[in-house]
Structures are given as structure tokens and as C-alpha cells.
Amino acid sequence: MTNRKALTEYVSAFTHSLVEQGVSDVVISPGSRSTPLAYACMKQEGLTTYRQIDERSAAYFALGLAKASGKPVMLLCTSGTAAANYFPAIVEAFYARVPLLVVTADRPHELREVGAPQAINQVNIFGSHVKWATDLPMPETENQLAFLTRHLHRSVQNATSEPRGPVHLNVPFREPLRIDLEQDYVSNHEIAHLGGERSLNAESRTFLQQLLKKEKGLLIVGEQTQNMPKEFWTFIEKLDWPVLADPLSNVRGNVPQSAKSLIIDSYDALLKSERFKDVVKPDAVIRVGPPPVSKPLSLFLAAVKPETYVVFDESSMLRDPQSVATHHIQAAEKNLWQLPVENKSPNAYREKWTQASHLYWQVVERHCQDELDEGVLAKVLFDRLDHCDLIVSSSMPIRDVDTYFQTTERDIMLYANRGANGIDGVVSTAFGVQAAKKRPAYLYIGDLAFLHDMNGLIASKMQETDLTIVIMNNDGGGIFSYLPQSQEELYFEELFGTPTGLKFSDAANMYDAQYLSAETAEQFAAALDEPKTKPVKMIEVFTNRENNVTTHRKLWSRFDEELAKR
Amino acid sequence: MTNRKALTEYVSAFTHSLVEQGVSDVVISPGSRSTPLAYACMKQEGLTTYRQIDERSAAYFALGLAKASGKPVMLLCTSGTAAANYFPAIVEAFYARVPLLVVTADRPHELREVGAPQAINQVNIFGSHVKWATDLPMPETENQLAFLTRHLHRSVQNATSEPRGPVHLNVPFREPLRIDLEQDYVSNHEIAHLGGERSLNAESRTFLQQLLKKEKGLLIVGEQTQNMPKEFWTFIEKLDWPVLADPLSNVRGNVPQSAKSLIIDSYDALLKSERFKDVVKPDAVIRVGPPPVSKPLSLFLAAVKPETYVVFDESSMLRDPQSVATHHIQAAEKNLWQLPVENKSPNAYREKWTQASHLYWQVVERHCQDELDEGVLAKVLFDRLDHCDLIVSSSMPIRDVDTYFQTTERDIMLYANRGANGIDGVVSTAFGVQAAKKRPAYLYIGDLAFLHDMNGLIASKMQETDLTIVIMNNDGGGIFSYLPQSQEELYFEELFGTPTGLKFSDAANMYDAQYLSAETAEQFAAALDEPKTKPVKMIEVFTNRENNVTTHRKLWSRFDEELAKR
Structure with missing residues (x-):
């Protein structure tokens, strides 16, 4: 796809998408950098264009339009102080709750903050006086149209949901800025x-x-x-x-x-x-x-x-x-x-799914008898839980749950931090869940995530709790073994394995926690069954990183073979 | 002092201070909220006032003034979108490096974000397009004039130092806004x-x-x-x-x-x-x-x-x-x-100081023989150090150094995090200092600060190091015992003492560090003299929080008595 074709598609999708969502007016202030979108606006059916040389007036005009029509109005200007001239009307729109889609053209990244003409820092330029702001990608590659239309969708939703207000879209364009006015646009990226x-x-x-x-x-x-x-x-x-x-x-x-x-x-x-x-x-x-x-x-x-x-x-x-x-x-x-x-x-x-699932769990049963890995051990835990909460860390533990946690009538709820998927703070979150639910809680966590928030254990000294911590200690970042870079031996251990050689019995001693360790499924089951004698019971399970990868793969191919036999 | 008197003093100090620092021009746009400063500008000797109704024009006019005169120019407007109208010229001034002092009057805090007229969020309103921005205090109390003039001093310095540029001062005023035009102002808060x-x-x-x-x-x-x-x-x-x-x-x-x-x-x-x-x-x-x-x-x-x-x-x-x-x-x-x-x-x-200091160290010698507290123990450490670096945590340790570290020819350098005085990250900073200096380092730290960054110990597993950590364990936040609230027994231990009952031998085990402990000066000296066998040597010294306070106070009164005898 040539640059011009991509550019034309991008700006066509842009205006088309806004019209689909009910935008019918745009106020354009002349300028060079905004050329592609300006042409697209002129060509776009269903869009009435207004022109105003002064951006400050343009914005106040758009405010009046939007106020009276009750519909979001698009503003379009070039890069530089043009954007800054919108500011007074944007502030007014923010406090008056009037929906505006403020579109500012911008220089490409390589021309920002290097003294290029009309290149100012436009990212988040309207600060806390817009409801939402985004810096869109350059129109360069295929496959970005779906992303673009979703962002436009979000912009309109944001501007028009109560309390309504202005939204800022910063759109970088690289030269040449001419679009192909003959090129047709067929929308197939819209979301309803x-x-x-x-x-x-x-x-x-x-x-x-x-x-x-x-x-x-x-x-x-x-x-x-x-x-x-x-x-x-x-x-x-x-x-x-x-x-x-x-x-x-x-x-x-x-x-x-x-x-x-x-x-x-x-x-x-x-x-x-x-x-x-x-x-x-x-x-x-x-x-x-x-x-x-x-x-x-x-x-x-x-x-x-x-x-x-x-x-x-x-x-x-x-x-x-x-x-x-x-x-x-x-x-x-x-x-x-x-x-x-x-x-x-x-x-x-639905029965096709149920039958396959049934077959899968049969394969798992046999797998658990033949193999030993973190997942097999995890299942020992999952099958025992009742009347309790289970907190799992990101990375491998949540995936072990996906593979080995079977539907059950037992009373158990699961929690994890998946908003940003961090491995930090999981121990403290577990104490927080337990404090809210006031019943036994289990934390299923990897060694790195545990180390990250070991300080969180001090909660057990400050308040009542009932937490069992199962640490899968594979001495480092287990999940990286599943990634392509694990094939490259050079630097892998230093960068991704992050082995620490740490064992956590000392941590248990320090915080006066009950401590048990295990290496086999039998030992782990026995440790789980051992009566709890302290507010925090810690079970450290030593596993092998490489082994985890190979046995996981074995399970999946075994299931595929069984499926083939049906 | 009446409100009007305070208000008059405040705005008089404001304009006076700017003139002192070489500001000779102000461009005022009419408005109500800025009334006190507008009057002060008119009255101020040495200040030429220009008026311009439109703030956008006012700002571009000030830009021209400043550019041609080479001097910073003050802008003054009322609250609300008036400020937003300055934005285009501010952006231009930022990139053109022209010094402007942008002063926007604002509503008092209780009228912000509650729908009061002309009240918008003006704090940091110009984002990254000013060199510095500050929200000044309301003219209400005495003693704030020195703070005000220093801030104005900083504003002018900031605007006029290379690369020059705009600075934003947001100044809230509460009604009534009339100043006393007869009131004289005598500057005694200026800093040269x-x-x-x-x-x-x-x-x-x-x-x-x-x-x-x-x-x-x-x-x-x-x-x-x-x-x-x-x-x-x-x-x-x-x-x-x-x-x-x-x-x-x-x-x-x-x-x-x-x-x-x-x-x-x-x-x-x-x-x-x-x-x-x-x-x-x-x-x-x-x-x-x-x-x-x-x-x-x-x-x-x-x-x-x-x-x-x-x-x-x-x-x-x-x-x-x-x-x-x-x-x-x-x-x-x-x-x-x-x-x-x-x-x-x-x-x-100077000799008066030297003699008193000499006397002080005599008293300290005797004190160290009679008493035992963290300071006395610290001196055991300080007196031994040579060809090494000492990192100290905030809170009590840095104060122990102040009291007990005597001038010496020995080769020793001290480091601490005093930028923001946090107790976080001190262990890691110590490893960082050691990595840069490549000679033995000592960390002198309290138990809470150590706990805070215990994770930092993992550095010893990742790189070569030579660190001796001396932990003063008084089971909690020792410094709070010196504060007035320590007299109030209710809630004190829960809120400030933060006792954890932790001992750190387990941490040493976990990270494979050499571990020694001490309770007396002799034991501590012996522990320091014990040969180092691991990259990290940890000496935990158990002390008593209450005792620390009383013996510290004993030292000071003993010195005062000795001084009286001279």
C-alpha cells in the first residue's frame, strides 16, 4: 500500500466514522498540516463544513453550534499555536459541559521539540480541561483503521456521555500531505x-x-x-x-x-x-x-x-x-x-464443547498421575479448597488456574490484580482480600512476585489474618521460559531468568509464619493438610522451570491425540 | 492586622519586589478579581502600566515588549478564561525564549470547582509551556511576605535565566478586594x-x-x-x-x-x-x-x-x-x-567556638563511659572507620552522626538521601554508592528504614559488593519519641511507634549475609572487629527507644552545666 493510499484511507475512515456516530458539523481553520483531514471533511457526505480563520473564534463558534444542536461538533486546526487559541472555548465547554471533538494536526514525532516551525508540544496540551485526550498514530500502516475507528468511537462516547464536554485528538501527519480525492472508502471497521x-x-x-x-x-x-x-x-x-x-x-x-x-x-x-x-x-x-x-x-x-x-x-x-x-x-x-x-x-x-471438556479432564487426570510440574501441583491445591478465597499472582499462577482449575460446587472465589497485570503488591492485596472477607484465604504466587512484596507480610503483625501462602519457587521468572527469546541462550538467564537462589524459610521465620516445603505432589498434599498453627502458613514448593515448559506441552499434545481418536 | 492591611501589604510587596528585580513594565487586562494587584501596579513607582482589554492581545503585546527590551514583562489578568487567552502567546514565548511573568488572579480555594462564576482550574493551567508555575498563598496572615518576595525572586530568576521563558504565578484573592491606597509600604523582606x-x-x-x-x-x-x-x-x-x-x-x-x-x-x-x-x-x-x-x-x-x-x-x-x-x-x-x-x-x-567544641567532646567522652544509647554505640562505629564510605539513613541515624561524628583526618566520606528525606530505598542507595566507589562501605540504618528496603539486599546476589550494614533496632520509629506527641500515650504506639518485633537474622540468612548482633558497646566493637567473611556483613544492634531519649537529653544538660563552670 502506498503512503498516499494509507493516508487517504486513514482520513476517510476518520470522517466516515464520526458521521456514523452522529457528528454532522465541522469547523475548519485553514492550515497546512491539517490538509489531509480538511480534504476528507469536504468530501465526506453528511458533514457540513464551516470555515473560520481565527481558531479562537472557530472554537467559540463550534461551542454555539454544539450547544444549540445538542450534538458533538468537530474542530480542525493545524499544528502550533493554532491549538492554543482553542483553549478559552475549550475551558468554557468543559465547565458548560458542551461536547466538542477538538482535532489538532501535529508534526510527526521526529519534528517535535527540535525547533521545527509550528511544532509545539501538543500532547495533553489542554491539561485537565478536556475529558479525554489522545495522541493518535501516524497514518502509515495497514491494520490501524480498526484501532482508529474505535478511538473515534470512544471520543464521541466520551464527549457525549454525561457530564458532556470536550475531547482532544492530536493527529500527526508526515509529508506529503495530499490525499487521493478519487479513492473510494468502504467502511468495514465500524463498531456499533x-x-x-x-x-x-x-x-x-x-x-x-x-x-x-x-x-x-x-x-x-x-x-x-x-x-x-x-x-x-x-x-x-x-x-x-x-x-x-x-x-x-x-x-x-x-x-x-x-x-x-x-x-x-x-x-x-x-x-x-x-x-x-x-x-x-x-x-x-x-x-x-x-x-x-x-x-x-x-x-x-x-x-x-x-x-x-x-x-x-x-x-x-x-x-x-x-x-x-x-x-x-x-x-x-x-x-x-x-x-x-x-x-x-x-x-x-454446546454439547460439542461439553464433550471435549470432559475428555480434557480425563487427560488431565492421567497427566497428573504421570507427570510433575507446577500445574499438577496447583491442581492438588485447587481440588482441596472450599469456603475460602484464592488470590493468584500474575504471570504463571493465573495461567495454571486457567489450565487446572475445574468447575466446582465448592464455595471458592478467585482474585488477582489484572488491571495492569503487575507482579508487585500481590501479598498485600491478599491480606486486603482476607481482611474484607474474614474467612480463610489462600495466596498462590511465584517466587519473584512473592519476593517483590515480601514486606507485605508485616500485615500479619498488625492485624488478625488467616492466610496460607503457596509459593511456587522455580528460582526466577518462569513465564519467560514460554517466550521465543528462551531459545536464545546468550544473556537469557541474566535478563529473564533472574535466578535469585533464594529460599523463603527465613522470611517465614522473620515474620513468625508457619513454614512447610514440598517437592512432590504427595509432600504438597501433606503440607496443605497439616493443621494451621499461625496466622500465616507458608508452603514453599520447589519446582523446575524447564520441566514446567515441557510437561505443559506434553499435556496439550496428549489431549490433541485423544481428540483425534474420537 | 486587618484583612485590608494584610492585602495591601501583600500586593505592595508583590509589585515592589518585581521592580526591585528589574521589572519595569506590566500589561493589565481589566477584571474584578485582579483588582488589588491592578491598584498596586498603578501606585508602584518605577512600573509603567499598559492596558489591553483582550488578554490574547495583551499577552502578544507583552511578548513584543519583552523581546525588544530584553527585560521580563509582567502580565496581569482576572480569573477564568482570561488566563486561557494568554495561552497562544505563552506557547510562543516558551519556544522563542522570551521572559514573561504571567500573573493570573484566582478565586480562593473554597470557590474552586464548585461552579462559582469565572472559577476554572488555573493551577498548572499552562502545562509544560511555562518554565515554572506556582499557586501562591492567599494574602491573609503576617509573616508570609518573606515567602512571597522569595517566590517572586525565584520567578524573575527563572524567567530570565537561560533558556529564558514564561513563568506563571496564580494568586488567589478573597473578597473584599479593595486595598488601602494611603497605606505606605516599607520593604524589609527583599533578598538581594x-x-x-x-x-x-x-x-x-x-x-x-x-x-x-x-x-x-x-x-x-x-x-x-x-x-x-x-x-x-x-x-x-x-x-x-x-x-x-x-x-x-x-x-x-x-x-x-x-x-x-x-x-x-x-x-x-x-x-x-x-x-x-x-x-x-x-x-x-x-x-x-x-x-x-x-x-x-x-x-x-x-x-x-x-x-x-x-x-x-x-x-x-x-x-x-x-x-x-x-x-x-x-x-x-x-x-x-x-x-x-x-x-x-x-x-x-572563632576561638570561642573551638573551645566550646573541645569542651563538648570531653563531655561526650565521659558520657560514653557512663551511658549506653544509640549515639554512644554509633560513636564506636564512627571512631573505627577509615578508607571507606558511610551511608546513613534519614531520621535518627543522620542525627546521631551530627551529635557523635568527630572531625578526623581519616579517609571517610558520608552519604545520605536528604533531597526528600525519605526512609525508603536506603539499602539500595548504599549498594549504589559502593558500586561507584569500589571500596568498603558501611550502612548505618534504623530498623524501619532497613525493613523498607530489605528487598535491596538482592543486589548482593547480582553483583560484587563490600558492605557492612549496622542496623539500630529499637523496634520501631525511634525519632517519634523525640516529638511532642510522644507525651500523649493514647494511640502513640499504634500510630508512631510502629513496633514490628522483627529481628533481622533471618533476613541475613535468606540473603546469605554474615550476621552478628550486639547489645553493649563492647559487643558492638567486637562485632565490628570480627573479620568480614561475606560480601554483606550485617550487625544488628538492639537498643531501647525510651532510653535513647533520656540519655540524649542527659548529654545536653551535662554539657550546659560544664559550660556554666567556665
């Missing part, structure tokens, strides 16, 4: 925005009710920090779609017997099999909660590109890094459970 | 700014040469991270003023025999004695480096208010929290050592 603030509007309800009639549908449940309401269980039993339950969905625990076959807890493993993926392509997907941990699932969805992929997200920041969603419903997910749904059980599509 | 960028100008040289002729002079040396040059020692020997050497000045170690009587290492203790303070009032003070740790010293200077108090500080942020300095020389302190100075030794004033 349905549904209102807290409850669903009529359009969303109708749309969803139609969708729920489909047979080949998937319901994906991401992290939930509270138990699902009863309506959820009634809803999924009637719907009879496979429910792909993220480790943090908290619908793998406390599961009614009648719903057990609906909860697919093994999809992370199942979707590693090409064989299986081929036969379970969905027609419709609905997701609630953040994107699941599972990489095979996100790869599957990105490859399949379901015709309809609805995401419930109350924020204008749609969590959809692969840009696969087709519909964004900005409303609380509880609205979904309240929709009427015809009973379509038994659903043949 | 002398001297240029890196070297001294002629004015500074002449001024300093006169000053150095005085007998009753003090040279205060704050933190230095490199050894003083030879010129320093020659300079102070001729000058023969007492040199008050902060623990981090690094002129208490590596001291030539000939200079030993000049270095006053005991001033923190001496200046606790009212008797002594009465007889050593200085006529002149020169300080280099940041303000010393010693609270008695800063109280002494604030009470004495020396006629001339010169501070060398290369930054426009003058570090002078009590506003005692009379002259700010914004130049490198090495210029001072290069000035010619007549030999006035022996100086009777």
Missing part, C-alpha cells in the same frame, strides 16, 4: 454502539433478543469480583450456550449442579487444538467483563472474526485490544441476565 | 540577588570581599557529595571563621591537621545551650550547600536574623525554608574559595 447509560434501550434489547436465538453462540465471562446473581444461572441454563469462564470470572466456583455442563473451564487448552477450533466456530459471541487471560481464546476470536461479537463495557474505553468486537454495549452486564430467552437446551453446539 | 550564572560578577566579588573581612562570621557547609578542593582548605585557614560542618558536608573527614580547630562538628549540641547562643551571635553568615540537618542551628539563625546571610545556590529555588537569607548568589560555590582573603588568624570569635 448500542444501549444507554445503566440500562438497555429498546434498540439494544431487540438486537440482543434476536441474537440470543442463535445456536452457535458463546458467552465469555471475564473477571467478576462479586458472585453472579441467581438470574445469571437461570439465564445460562435456558440459553444453553457454552459459557467460557475466565479463571477470575468466579463462575467456576459455587456452580449449581444443574449448570456444571455449561461452564467450559478448559477452553484455554481446547483452543490450542487446531482440530477442535475447526469445528466450534461461533456465529455469535457475547462477552461480559474484561478480556480473559487466555491467549488461545483471543487468537481464536481474532482468526474467526465472529459476525457478531458484542461486548458489554460500561466505560467508553472498550477493552478489545485485537479490535474484534462488532458491538459495544455501554451498559451494566446485569441487564443481559434479565432479558427473556427461549429454552433451547439441549444445544448440539 | 547577586552574581551570574557559573562565575561571580564584579558586584558579587566586591560584596563578598568586604564581607570576608568581618570577624564574627560563620561559614556553614551543607551536603557535599565530592571532596572539597585544596583551595577550600587554604581559604578557611586564612579566613579563620568557624566552619559549621553538616554531617554530610564531607569536611568532617579527610581533614588536614592544620584545619582541625576550624571545623565545628558539635554545633548541633552547642546551639542547644542558651548560654552559648548568647555569646556567639554572628554578624555575617555564608552558607554553601543545602540547609544543614541540625534543627538547633536553623532555630538559632531564625532567632538571630544575621544582618548578612549569603546563600550560594545555583538554582533559582533558594533552599531557605525560614526565609532568613539576605543574599542569594546563584553561582557555583567553588567561586568563593577562589576569592582573595586576608589572614585574620587567630580570630577570637
